[in-house]
Amino acid sequence: MGIIKTDNLVFEYIRRDEEGNVEGITRAVDEVTLDIKQGDFVAILGHNGSGKSTLAKHINAILYPTEGTVWVDGMDTSDEDKLWDIRQSAGMVFQNPDNQIIGQIVEEDVGFGPENLGVPTKEIWERMEESLKAVGMYEFRKHSPNKLSGGQKQRVSIAGVIAMHPKCIVLDEPTAMLDPNGRKEVIRAVRALNDVENITVVLITHYMEEIIYANKVFVMDGGKVAMEGTPREIFSQVEKLKSLRLDVPQVTLLAHELKKSGLPLPDGILTKEELVTALGL
Amino acid sequence: MLRDITLGQYYQTDSVIHRLDPRVKLVATLIFIISLFLVDNFIGYAVAALFLFMVIKLSKVPFKFMVRGMKAIVFLLLIAVVFNLFFTPGEVVFSVWKIKVTKEGIYLAAFMAIRLVFLIMGSSVMTLTTTPNQLTDGLEKLLSPLKKVKVPVHEISMMMSIALRFIPILLEETDKIMKAQIARGADFESGNLIKKAKSLVPLLVPLFISAFRRANDLATAMEARCYRGGDFRTKMKPLIYQKRDRLAYLVCWGYLLLCIVIGKILF
DSSP: OOSEEEEEEEEEEEEEOTTSOEEEEEEEEEEEEEEEOTTOEEEEEOOTTSSHHHHHHHHTTSSOOSEEEEEETTEETTOGGGHHHHHHHEEEEOSOGGGTOOOSSHHHHHHHHHHHHTOOHHHHHHHHHHHHHHTTOGGGTTSOGGGSOHHHHHHHHHHHHHTTOOSEEEEESTTTTSOHHHHHHHHHHHHHHHHHSOOEEEEEESOGGGGGGOSEEEEEETTEEEEEEOHHHHHTOHHHHHHTTOOOOHHHHHHHHHHHTTOOOOSOOOSHHHHHHHHTO | OGGGOOSTTOOOOOOHHHHSOHHHHHHHHHHHHHHHHHOOSHHHHHHHHHHHHHHHHHHTOOHHHHHHGGGGGHHHHHHHHHHHHHHOOSSEEEEETTEEEEHHHHHHHHHHHHHHHHHHHHHHHHHHHSOHHHHHHHHHHHHGGGGGGTOOHHHHHHHHHHHHHHHHHHHHHHHHHHHHHHHTTOOSSSSOHHHHHHHTHHHHHHHHHHHHHHHHHHHHHHHHTTOOOSSSOOOSSOOOOOHHHHHHHHHHHHHHHHHHIIIIIIO
16 A cells, blocks of 8 residues: 555535525545555646645545545544644645744744654754755745745745655645746755655646656546546647646647647657657757 | 834844843843832932843843833823922922922932833843744743643743734735725825725725635644644753853842842831
């Protein structure tokens, strides 16, 4: 069994009117079955309202399944005794960097998680140092988070999660509120964690460029997993992605259009360099 | 611009007073305030002045920062002095028309002025040398005996420090909403008081909604990072008394004793 496994996961939001009567039920996640192995870099794609964030919140036991089961590192998330162990093994980074930094100084924010876990003082400092270094924010440790850029704040949030020594990190659209430079910084930090520390990464995003580093991609639509495969397999199906209201990277789109007009190109070109080689320029 | 405001009035430098445990500074401030009300003669105030001067010198904070805090109370000070000066009955020193200035009045006014000035300066020393974070930490530790009577000390101090962190963010947000509403033709400047108050509604409603949304997000983020109240927590920066803290306590209690002797026994 992998580090994260879901079996026929269903989650329903119940909408109520002002008197508390049930108005309707929305299935946000619909019979999702996943198996993610330790050390994987998984991307979950989908347009707004496809259920990807709801799925992510199950991994950290913020939401509990209506039906089906979620296991994190072998622990069932609906088991209340294991709640804190689950939250420690599966860290979570959210979209808005301002609303998840608790400390008034960078180092204090990184220390917040370990403090909650009851880690001894000396080790908190060691963990703070190593996790800030891992995301390249060590020289900012004495700064106030209010004075950092969006990308830097998000890296601090990631450091705050790593300091809890999780086996896996779930990032729920961590780059949605950032500028292109900030996005690159964050993605670079996340890739480094996956490569160097072998932490399992679940990246939820709607930016196509960010998923080309993943070794597995799930595309969600209407609460269901609509597509599944490597980035190359996913991007080979440009028409299907378009029908799911998702954009493909410009290079992939260009290659696809060229191929349609008769040029002999392979499917699923992901980078500029690949296209240049394929065209034999 | 709004990003750069510093909270409280912490003055960044490295001094003995800065390095003291915040608990010592809180207790010392309290002792100093009490001492000001214990003494009622000039020798007593001279001792207080000497103590204050010594602490300010040690803190390495420029004197003008101490005086800055005084601006807020100039008006209050003036009223207190004037009332004491002119309305205290007693031995008349001189009188102009119907207003009489008495000897007792002069004394009372002078004491009141000295008390107020020292009070503000004393507490300024504390806020200038202690970060808001240290202050909340110190308060939490000092008040921790109250936990036994079910006072949620940890939660209160957590709330204080989160509030401090979000003040600049919410200020920035206010600025943003204000500009957005001005762009839509809102008018925050003209009209009488009632009209002005009414014009704040389109500012406050979005601000409140956004504050609640932020609070909700933050609560989720804290839970995701295993926050479960104060019981199991360890501290990244625990407050531990050093030798200098014990020495400072000794000095403070010595000072209080001296003030009692001067104020109550000698005279």
